[in-house]
Amino acid sequence: MSLPLTPAQVYLAVEPIDMRSGVDGLSLHVQESLGKPPCDGSAYAFRNKNSTRIKLLIWDGTGVWLCMRRLHKARFVWPQSHDAACVLSNEEWQWLTTGVDWPRLNASPQSNWRV
Numbered sequence: 001m002s003l004p005l006t007p008a009q010v011y012l013a014v015e016p017i018d019m020r021s022g023v024d025g026l027s028l029h030v031q032e033s034l035g036k037p038p039c040d041g042s043a044y045a046f047r048n049k050n051s052t053r054i055k056l057l058i059w060d061g062t063g064v065w066l067c068m069r070r071l072h073k074a075r076f077v078w079p080q081s082h083d084a085a086c087v088l089s090n091e092e093w094q095w096l097t098t099g100v101d102w103p104r105l106n107a108s109p110q111s112n113w114r115v
Helices: 025-034 092-097 102-106
Strands: 009-013 043-047 053-058 064-070 085-088
Touching: 009 092, 025 043, 025 053, 025 064, 085 092
Parallel strands: 009 043
Antiparallel strands: 009 085, 043 053, 053 064
């Protein structure tokens, strides 16, 4: 999924949210839970409890985008973290939105692997 514009960064909110939340509720979540200003040019991605849907919030300077994506058969692979959010590269975002297990693609080889 290509983003409708090019954000400075893509942040994933680690904890699931109520998908009924709209622009105002998600913007408040960004401020209170993530400690970030929602209108800083970054994109913020949220998931539901089952990881079957994601919402993307982007303030672009003239307005706000709120997009939703649902996979037909797969689930979105979401990171496990102690932080409230993590930052993704554009490539990781592309993998995530297609249902690829992207954290495994980024994993370093284990120390017992021989090259």
